[in-house]
Amino acid sequence: MDLIIRNAHIVGERGLKDIGVEGSKIAKIGKIAGKAHNAIDAKGMLVSPAFIDPHIHLDKCMIGDAIRPNVSGTLQEAIEIIWDTKRKYTVADIVKRAGGVIKLAAMNGTTRMRTHADVDTIGGLTPVKGLLAVKKKFKNIMDIQVVAFPQEGILRDPGTEELMRKAMELGADLVGGMPHHERPYSEARPHIDICFKIAKEFGADIDMHVDETDDPASRSLKYLAEKTVKEGYQGRVTAGHTCALAAYPDDYAREVIRKVKLANINMITNPVTNLVIQGREDKQPIRRGITRVKELLAAGVNVSFGQDCVNDAFYPFGKADMLEVANISAHAAQLSMPDEIETVFKMMTENAARTLRVLDDYGIAVGKRADLVIIDAASPKDAIRRQPDRRYVIKGGKILAESQSLRKLR
Ligand SMILES: [Zn+2]
Numbered sequence: 001m002d003l004i005i006r007n008a009h010i011v012g013e014r015g016l017k018d019i020g021v022e023g024s025k026i027a028k029i030g031k032i033a034g035k036a037h038n039a040i041d042a043k044g045m046l047v048s049p050a051f052i053d054p055h056i057h058l059d060k061c062m063i064g065d066a067i068r069p070n071v072s073g074t075l076q077e078a079i080e081i082i083w084d085t086k087r088k089y090t091v092a093d094i095v096k097r098a099g100g101v102i103k104l105a106a107m108n109g110t111t112r113m114r115t116h117a118d119v120d121t122i123g124g125l126t127p128v129k130g131l132l133a134v135k136k137k138f139k140n141i142m143d144i145q146v147v148a149f150p151q152e153g154i155l156r157d158p159g160t161e162e163l164m165r166k167a168m169e170l171g172a173d174l175v176g177g178m179p180h181h182e183r184p185y186s187e188a189r190p191h192i193d194i195c196f197k198i199a200k201e202f203g204a205d206i207d208m209h210v211d212e213t214d215d216p217a218s219r220s221l222k223y224l225a226e227k228t229v230k231e232g233y234q235g236r237v238t239a240g241h242t243c244a245l246a247a248y249p250d251d252y253a254r255e256v257i258r259k260v261k262l263a264n265i266n267m268i269t270n271p272v273t274n275l276v277i278q279g280r281e282d283k284q285p286i287r288r289g290i291t292r293v294k295e296l297l298a299a300g301v302n303v304s305f306g307q308d309c310v311n312d313a314f315y316p317f318g319k320a321d322m323l324e325v326a327n328i329s330a331h332a333a334q335l336s337m338p339d340e341i342e343t344v345f346k347m348m349t350e351n352a353a354r355t356l357r358v359l360d361d362y363g364i365a366v367g368k369r370a371d372l373v374i375i376d377a378a379s380p381k382d383a384i385r386r387q388p389d390r391r392y393v394i395k396g397g398k399i400l401a402e403s404q405s406l407r408k409l410r
Helices: 076-081 084-087 092-108 126-137 160-170 187-202 220-230 249-261 271-277 292-297 322-332 337-348 350-355 380-386
Strands: 003-010 017-022 025-030 037-040 048-050 051-054 108-118 143-149 174-177 205-210 238-243 265-270 303-305 372-375 390-395 396-401
Touching: 003 372, 003 390, 037 220, 048 380, 051 303, 051 322, 051 350, 076 084, 092 108, 092 126, 092 390, 092 396, 108 126, 108 205, 108 350, 126 143, 126 160, 143 160, 160 187, 174 187, 187 220, 187 249, 205 220, 220 238, 220 249, 249 292, 265 350, 292 303, 303 322, 303 337, 303 350, 322 337, 322 380, 337 350, 337 380
Parallel strands: 003 037, 003 048, 051 108, 108 143, 143 174, 174 205, 205 238, 238 265, 265 303
Antiparallel strands: 003 017, 017 025, 048 372, 372 390, 390 396
């Protein structure tokens, strides 16, 4: 064996086991005799498949201290604030900022990410070029999927449709979308149609920002679900944010969730940003601005959550730690029962792997890629509660990071 992790408390299992790794794959689980080139004694610590962040904006990350603050706190102001900065983006500057966040995320136990890259007539193709350079440069640290994301809309920003095609030609992995940003809302449908057209031209999957607003009149999710079925894209479409689903009347929301399930759409909620950026026009009580997480889960929909933003115009905090995101998401979605907390843990592992369509090579089982995180915790709940040291992060069978904090009470 190249690596043996001894005395591992594997998430979801009882007792302690050894995990043997050969090359990049898990080769054996159980009691393993003999020596290995490398050995880690997990001493009963929690061992999980490495985390996955399925929704982040690496092109925008870490510009927060160089721009003016978001006074209204709204999504619209955030979008406008970054226009000047976006015009000046360079590939080198994106690689530097995103690279810092990727290293942090890796040390926090994440080895796979899906990032959006703005595609519009302001920044042109620089964000996509930057994040494709990031994907290449940091490939030993992080597996990255890049989404060509029309942040400013497609119809209201003429020229974007062709830029989207160019982004796909450059090597973007998925087609993004921002249908609710079109004006009037009725333009959301042609926006979605264009996204499917481009996706089909390139044989690509789709991951859209959908109804990221508290406005119950923003109703593109239902059409997206219908279009997904019509185009035979079941399982290949992801919808992020979908805040308006929470603002819909209950009976309409139920109908939409039924259609989402039928279309096998992967849903990503981003409570970290949306708790801060939604509900800004509400007087008390202020809505939480996140989607109907519990109802989606109860309907059997695949739901995960993302960091979304790290220190940008949309959200001033963020440390690229999925355990922090899990903690905030559990609060926001009121997932507090023991089984619900287990589900929260699954949302950043198994569920996110399903969204990224990497489940075949993901998890702790023989033959799967050895992407693992050893957490100094007794259980998933303990990990989410304390966000303790990720003692070891392993990617493709190699030890990628180690952490051990020193704390002393005198
Ligand atoms: Zn987003």
